[in-house]
Amino acid sequence: MELTMKQVLALWPQSISRSVRRWWMDRTEQRYLRHACVEHQIAREAQRNAAHYQKLAAIIRSERGRL
DSSP states (O other): OOHHHHHHHHTTTHHHHHHHHHHHHHHHHHHHHHHHHHHHHHHHHHHHHHHHHHHHHHHHHHHHOOO
């Protein structure tokens, strides 16, 4: 199997290092995006929970006013 000049140049340490860094940065970016998505979902759930408990408190306040 013969290597072309382009293939030989692609094997240089600098190219390999650049490829590894690019792969690492892509992987890290995706991880941070997943974390951001999870945090966003947690925040939405917390808002729903807060709204639910505020509604319950309003119902109790309303019932207390009838006593």
